[in-house]
Amino acid sequence: MSTTPSNIPILPKLKKESIRTLVAKGIRIDGRKLNEYRKIVIEPNYIPKAEGSALVRMGDTVVLVGVKMEVGQPFPDTPNEGVLMVNAEFVPLASPTFEPGPPDENAIELARVIDRSLREIRVIDLEKLAIIPGEKVWMVWVDIYVLNHAGNLLDASSLAAMAALMVTKMPKVEVSEQGEVKVDKSVHVGSLPLNHRVVTVTVGKLDEYLLVDPTDEEELVLDAKLAVSVSEDGRIAGMQKMGPGDFTVDEVYKAVNLALETGKELHSILEEYVAKR
Amino acid sequence: MSTTPSNIPILPKLKKESIRTLVAKGIRIDGRKLNEYRKIVIEPNYIPKAEGSALVRMGDTVVLVGVKMEVGQPFPDTPNEGVLMVNAEFVPLASPTFEPGPPDENAIELARVIDRSLREIRVIDLEKLAIIPGEKVWMVWVDIYVLNHAGNLLDASSLAAMAALMVTKMPKVEVSEQGEVKVDKSVHVGSLPLNHRVVTVTVGKLDEYLLVDPTDEEELVLDAKLAVSVSEDGRIAGMQKMGPGDFTVDEVYKAVNLALETGKELHSILEEYVAKR
Amino acid sequence: MSTTPSNIPILPKLKKESIRTLVAKGIRIDGRKLNEYRKIVIEPNYIPKAEGSALVRMGDTVVLVGVKMEVGQPFPDTPNEGVLMVNAEFVPLASPTFEPGPPDENAIELARVIDRSLREIRVIDLEKLAIIPGEKVWMVWVDIYVLNHAGNLLDASSLAAMAALMVTKMPKVEVSEQGEVKVDKSVHVGSLPLNHRVVTVTVGKLDEYLLVDPTDEEELVLDAKLAVSVSEDGRIAGMQKMGPGDFTVDEVYKAVNLALETGKELHSILEEYVAKR
Amino acid sequence: MKKEKPKLIREDGLRHDGRRPDELRPIRMEVGVLSNANGSALVEYGKTKVIAAVYGPRELHPRHISLPDRAVIRCRYHMAPFSTEERKNPAPSRREIELSKVIREALEAAVFTELYPRATIDVFIEVLQADGGTRTTGITAAALALADAGIPLRDLVAGVAVGKVDGVLVLDIDQLEDEYGEADMPVAMMPSLGKITLLQLNGVLTPEEFREALKLAEKGIKEIYRMQREALKKKYVEIKPEET
Amino acid sequence: MKKEKPKLIREDGLRHDGRRPDELRPIRMEVGVLSNANGSALVEYGKTKVIAAVYGPRELHPRHISLPDRAVIRCRYHMAPFSTEERKNPAPSRREIELSKVIREALEAAVFTELYPRATIDVFIEVLQADGGTRTTGITAAALALADAGIPLRDLVAGVAVGKVDGVLVLDIDQLEDEYGEADMPVAMMPSLGKITLLQLNGVLTPEEFREALKLAEKGIKEIYRMQREALKKKYVEIKPEET
Amino acid sequence: MKKEKPKLIREDGLRHDGRRPDELRPIRMEVGVLSNANGSALVEYGKTKVIAAVYGPRELHPRHISLPDRAVIRCRYHMAPFSTEERKNPAPSRREIELSKVIREALEAAVFTELYPRATIDVFIEVLQADGGTRTTGITAAALALADAGIPLRDLVAGVAVGKVDGVLVLDIDQLEDEYGEADMPVAMMPSLGKITLLQLNGVLTPEEFREALKLAEKGIKEIYRMQREALKKKYVEIKPEET
Secondary structure, eight states: OEEOOOOOOOOOHHHHHHHHHHHHTTBOTTSOBTTOOOOEEEEETSSTTSSEEEEEEETTEEEEEEEEEEEEOOOTTOTTSOEEEEEEEOOGGGOTTOOSSSOOHHHHHHHHHHHHHHHHTTSBOGGGGEEETTTEEEEEEEEEEEEEOSSOHHHHHHHHHHHHHHTOEEEEEEEOTTOOEEEEEEEEEEEOOBSOOEEEEEEEEETTEEEESOOHHHHTTOSEEEEEEEETTSOEEEEEEESSOOEEHHHHHHHHHHHHHHHHHHHHHHHHHHHHO | OEEOOOOOOOOOHHHHHHHHHHHHTTBOTTSOBTTOOOOEEEEETSSTTSSEEEEEEETTEEEEEEEEEEEEOOOTTOTTSOEEEEEEEOOGGGOTTOOSSSOOHHHHHHHHHHHHHHHHTTSBOGGGGEEETTTEEEEEEEEEEEEEOSSOHHHHHHHHHHHHHHTOEEEEEEEOTTOOEEEEEEEEEEEOOBSOOEEEEEEEEETTEEEESOOHHHHTTOSEEEEEEEETTSOEEEEEEESSOOEEHHHHHHHHHHHHHHHHHHHHHHHHHHHHO | OEEOOOOOOOOOHHHHHHHHHHHHTTBOTTSOBTTOOOOEEEEETSSTTSSEEEEEEETTEEEEEEEEEEEEOOOTTOTTSOEEEEEEEOOGGGOTTOOSSSOOHHHHHHHHHHHHHHHTTTSBOGGGGEEETTTEEEEEEEEEEEEEOSSOHHHHHHHHHHHHHHTOEEEEEEEOTTOOEEEEEEEEEEEOOBSOOEEEEEEEEETTEEEESOOHHHHTTOSEEEEEEEETTSOEEEEEEESSOOEEHHHHHHHHHHHHHHHHHHHHHHHHHHHHO | OOOOOOOSBOTTSOBTTSOOTTOOOOEEEEEOOOSSSSEEEEEEETTEEEEEEEEEEEEOSSGGGSOSSSOEEEEEEEEOTTSSSSOOOSSOOHHHHHHHHHHHHHHHTTBOGGGSTTEEEEEEEEEEEOSSOHHHHHHHHHHHHHHHTTOOBSSOOEEEEEEEETTEEEESOOHHHHHHSSEEEEEEEEGGGTEEEEEEEEEOBOHHHHHHHHHHHHHHHHHHHHHHHHHHHHHSSOOOOTTO | OOOOOOOSBOTTSOBTTSOOTTOOOOEEEEEOOOSSSSEEEEEEETTEEEEEEEEEEEEOSSGGGSOSSSOEEEEEEEEOTTSSSSOOOSSOOHHHHHHHHHHHHHHHTTBOGGGSTTEEEEEEEEEEEOSSOHHHHHHHHHHHHHHHTTOOBSSOOEEEEEEEETTEEEESOOHHHHHHSSEEEEEEEEGGGTEEEEEEEEEOBOHHHHHHHHHHHHHHHHHHHHHHHHHHHHHSSOOOOTTO | OOOOOOOSBOTTSOBTTSOOTTOOOOEEEEEOOOSSSSEEEEEEETTEEEEEEEEEEEEOSSGGGSOSSSOEEEEEEEEOTTSSSSOOOSSOOHHHHHHHHHHHHHHHTTBOGGGSTTEEEEEEEEEEEOSSOHHHHHHHHHHHHHHHTTOOBSSOOEEEEEEEETTEEEESOOHHHHHHSSEEEEEEEEGGGTEEEEEEEEEOBOHHHHHHHHHHHHHHHHHHHHHHHHHHHHHSSOOOOTTO
16 A cells, blocks of 8 residues: 655755745756756676676765576566566665665665666567576566665666666576586676666656756655656657656656756766776 | 454444344344345356456445466365365455455455355366366466445355356366467356355344344344355355354254255345346 | 564562672572573473474473474585474463564574574484485474473573484385385384484573573573583584673683583483483 | 467557557446445446545544645555456555555645645555556546545546557557557546646657657547546536636 | 375274264363463363463553453464474464464353453464364363463353264364364354354254254263363362353 | 585685685775765675664654663664675575674674663664675674764674684685685674674584684784774774773
8 A cells, every 4th residue: 555655854944945946046955957967976896796786876875786697487478588677675774764674665666667667678688688498598687775865766776777787797607418507607708788778867846847866855845756768869768757746748748858858968977987997 | 363353343332222122123224134135136247357257236245256267286185176266355445444455364264164165065076177187277266355345245255256156167278299288268168167056144143133144233233143154955065153252052053044044045046147147 | 673672571670689699699599509400301202293392391491392304305505415494483372572473583593593503513414314316305394382481492492402303203205216205104214313412501691600591580680691502522513692791701711611511411411311212 | 478469550550459549448437336435436448447445534543654734645556366367466566566656646636635634545446357557547436436535636637548559659558459569658637737647658659759649648538537527427516626 | 195085984883093973082181381371271182282371361552452341352373383294384374364263252252351441361372283173172271271360251161073974973073084074063162151152164064964963062062171170170179150 | 506615725724815814804994985874884804895874863663662771772684685696585584684683782782772761773784795704794884883873882893703614713704615614603892892792603613612713703803993993083083992
């Protein structure tokens, strides 16, 4: 059962007002413009023992994504394809509002939005991940671990997931004559095959204004959010309206345009990231 | 751990008294006689995509039962028989006293009483439901879904389950030479084979009086209940005393006779139902 | 999440003081010396239908251990060995402080400490428990059931587990030519093969004093405990510091010596127990 | 085994079930179908059949999850085990948990929650038969149940899913179109206010396709809204949206 | 694999273990076996061995599940993992949840709960070894534990299961008779009050058979009741039922 | 399949990774790494990488689990799913539940809990990469996080595991040594007070070996303690233990 959140921190009324007043003037309490992201730093291979990993800092928000490659069974309706699994943990270390326990609706929503943005446009070339078609395939586990929640978790997580997949290595696998599968994770045979790159841009609505990359404080003031996943070729690879407010049709169009525009910047950051390695 | 219920609605003392006074005169607050059911309506095939289904209205009580046929493994001690599974959900839509979550003790008891009444007299001819003996058999899932709780859920559920089984169709199944089982649910090959019909009559005790088909308000006043499952050939196919009160031996005999007598009426309703189709 | 216990019974301050004062004089409120166990009684085969069992009374503490032998799959990294599983249930019948539900951290810790003390020194000769190497092996289920908690559950449970294993019989097993495994639990073919015997001695620290076999009241006053598992040949087969307090290095040495010394007595009791049978 | 993809757009430009691309399935609505709930409705979009009930405003336990200045909305989207092709385990899936959240948020925008501080308004949606579009059918039913419960609303909420199948944008996709199509975009709006309260996209669209898809959704939602008002009129007088 | 059905009634009319059809298994009872509980008892019907403990009347947390005018009874029937042929997972099964309820209701009729408003009386039943009739053995033990805890009772409660095996009605069935028999009918009564507090039938009986079975149960329960009183006398003075 | 046991002590007496038996792995510590927590630290022992955060002292809900005379400590040791060779299910395992308890008890001895009655101090330890010694690395990190949160401590707590591999006692074992060694003995101390707050032995030692192992642990802990103080000094002034 989904319940209107009641444990959200209380932002002083004065602070709310100043966020609102500034936004109406086109600026933010931290001095950014409405269409400006906080400083983004991506650390690749933060977890060397994982097949792929990346730590993303977006301002004070910190998200770590680890990718594990395991041998498993294919889904019955796609016997010749690998399996993608996306999971998110909002561990209590990351925020005073996070509780220990299984993922709540926010963590599940975040994981599923990212899952769909990766799956639908086929970011991973799952067809190349069969080991014994119909029986054994690679399972790609994308585990999103939030370490510090300072707002805009979805964009940071999506970026970290993409960055981790881009540095994921394929472990060596051998199939014996009896059909036994033997994996040697200490030897790598190339990179995880990717078809596309996707980033997610979440646009917040405050009164009649739209902005990107909200901080946790700004999130407490927003009316609603629209997350738009953008592929490297400028297509929309998924959307999710979040929060209890609403958008006019016109606002949605503007938000999508803002996301498409800003998405290009995130793609440039990924391009730099991969070039540096 | 089973706990004396404390969330039961409070019936005004006056209403309790009037229920009690009337019953002593042989009538009910809704004008019925003590041995009289509310109006019963059975809608067959309410869920066409299920293999079988029926919606039962018993006064304001509404129960929907869906039957799904799936291929599964037999129990080790009955390798050549199909498997019957009965489950009941008391979803919160049906009553202000129902909570979301896994079935509570009342839902579990109801499902198990119906399960036993179907299983022991072998209502379903499970021996005809083997596909590959010892390996693959039909699993008959009987899912009881309470949509509105206005009393006497057990009798309504039992009737809906029987009505749903009576219109359940067998999906087409083919076994390939390699022993692969292929089901085509869009094609039906006859009806689910049945040996018997069973209905359940719950007799309520109020002071020294016995009555059938209590409403939810009456249930709050009853001392105890005795549910008796009655087969079409007049045998007792299961019993369950429910509620914290007690029965004298003599009261039990009277209750069983009342159930056997009233059970005939429910069987007539099933007979009409099947004739109409 | 582990939380400082808050539901522990409150011991009157006066009683705490008298426990403390007496211990400083080398005696206990029940008259025992610091290094003295309460009276220990072991009843073998308390549950004849289990393959092995023993009931241990240590003063008012009562622990029942049942051993079940079942056919299962080996762990992938020990394909030719049987499997040992240790589980403990602190059922609410045993103490007003126990709650119904899955094992809490105390029950899990107790089971894991005993598991390690049995596993590491290889008390059970698991290599003799393969049925079809790599496929089917014996699983030895050691279920610890606390019936009355009057202190020192770990030592009583460890003793009961050892005593139950010492009387565990091997059910007859046959492998058909098709590789089917058939177990006949009514026929026994010898005893469970054992390599060693292990007992656990828990040493409590109160101020600068050390004592063994604390009662539940004494446990409320102790600063910390050190459990030492002792093999029949005088080796240390496992250790666990328990409780929020601390030990100096010197106290640890003394506690280990006390445990090794007292462990000999427990081994004598096991020796008598096995001789009597 | 993956079944072969069926043809979703026929030679004549119509869909596999004979509908035009911008045509809704036959829709049926009935208000006030359950006696216990404060409000209820049964809605069918083709073979998709959903029942919704509203309890409340009522007291909320435990109190510490209530809000001092408005009601909380609690919402559960749940599928009956017999509603799907293969029996669905009745325990809530991750999908059901996500949908409960987005549906709650889609309804919350329409409810004057500030009228009922410290209370809860509970919305229970049960999918009885699933054939595509269950979340939007559920929203349409839940809005009717809220109105039936007499809870003041800014406007009704109505929903429909637009899809892209065989390259064509189509209205109110069914399960076959969802399964084999290229995109599924559920949308819900407060129609007379022109406000979108639910928007998801599962699939890939170009920006142009997206704009066209949203227009198609708006068109469908307006038709559904008309039916909602008729269904309520049948039971009551017509509902008056806040600003029309 | 299904084992072949054994002969349950021998040529000489006796049962597989040599008992007459109306004969109880050897029964053993011991009261006050645990030091922590307020009351406790160990009861064996043949190889079935059950221990019961009672805690209370005691305070109930959280308070909102207490009752203003009487005590609640909380009851847990639970099987030890080693009690059954194959190891039982210690998590409560659906069977244990149902039995906890019917046992609670069977005991509740006997307890003067109105004496302890807002309190709880907790009854914990642990099946240590299962060989048929565990729920009725548990009720017999729990009633002794309640009496041992000094909780005022209208009467003791005693239980026994009657079965139909090879067409013959038999008293106090064991596991083999339960597994291969045609019916299992557990009954519990307040014996001196002549009141039935538990009655279940798992199997098929004609109305005549049912009446005969109930008589057989009554006979067995009276014998067990006599033993209960003796077991209590051993520890205390004789219990005085309300109206005898 | 069980891989063959590798040689853990080489001909030259050094360990598989070239360390001397009494040599720690390269250790890295960083204090104050997270902005939300009141205190935090990242600690690496070789490839083992653990992050710890402390929230509190803060109010505790529900109140009935608070203590009238001191703070409760709540502690969670948890492994990230990608921290292990094979992906770890993120639900807490029995091992994680036990370790959360022994770590809580290891830290509790050092905290002046009596300063914060009715409050909670929450310690969250996340293992990001596991290569042996995760619990002791976690304790070292948690103690730094407690100090970083400004919570008064009797002393820091530092931990390390001693092992026995190929018959030799070695300091700070890694995963390979843990997996194929004969014993693993994690120890944590308040170093300047000379007090042991965690001590476990998983394996078999003679009494003599145990004494030698404990000395080795003490030696390692003192080195780690020095590094802890430096890491704190880097951020703050030096911490002053109670009695040095």
